[in-house]
Amino acid sequence: MSTAVEEEKVWKQLFRTVEDIRLYHGRTTPFSPPARATMTQMRVMGYLIGTLSGSVKVxxxxxxxxxxxxxxxxIVDTLVKSGKVERCRDSSDRRSVCISLSREGRRLQAQIDASFTALFRKLLRSVPEEKLQVFYEVLGAMSHALEDAKQNGEKN
Incomplete structure (x- = not known):
């Protein structure tokens, strides 16, 4: 795929598919309203999950x-009030506050992980293993390219 038209088709299909998955998941997930979180709250929680230390500064x-x-x-205030995250003192700088997932936040994340795993199992069950491997490798290559761009301070 080397033309701009083909690249445009790819990103538009990717965005449509991600939105379709988000909407489907939102309609079919059995979480009770208090367990739900906004997309921005989920982004914050996702960032916490993705850190090696498990706690980060605001x-x-x-x-x-x-x-x-x-x-x-x-956002953190709302997440603290709902019991999904907690504040803690930074051991290297007592003036600084760190944010980490609470027990409830970890429970919610495990629930979300299980839900998405089940959904993707359903969506991908008819895709041959070889194509799944290629898809996984493409996603990895995109992640690496984004990380390289971030490290190099690149913009669009």
Whole structure:
């Protein structure tokens, strides 16, 4: 695929598919309303899950997600009140506060993981193993390219 038209087809199909998955998951997931979280709250929780230490500073979340520190603080306040995350003191800087998933947040994440695993099992059951492997490799290549662009400070 070397033409701009083909690349445009790919990204448009990817975006449509991701949106379809998000909408389907939202309609069919049996979570009770208090367990639900907004997409922005899920992004914050997802960032926490993706960190090796499991806890991060508000400014790090803001920088990574492109949200102001004040905006992240408001989101974190809501997540703390709902019991999904907790604040803790940074052991290397007592003035600094870190955010981490609470027990309830980890439980919710496990529930979401199981739900998406079941959904993808259903969506991909008729796709041959070889094509799944190629799909996985393409996603990995895209992730690496994005990480390289981020490290190099590249913009679109």
């Amino acid at each position: 400014k790090d979340i803001a920088r990574e997600l492109g949200i102001t520190s004040g905006g992240v603080s408001q």
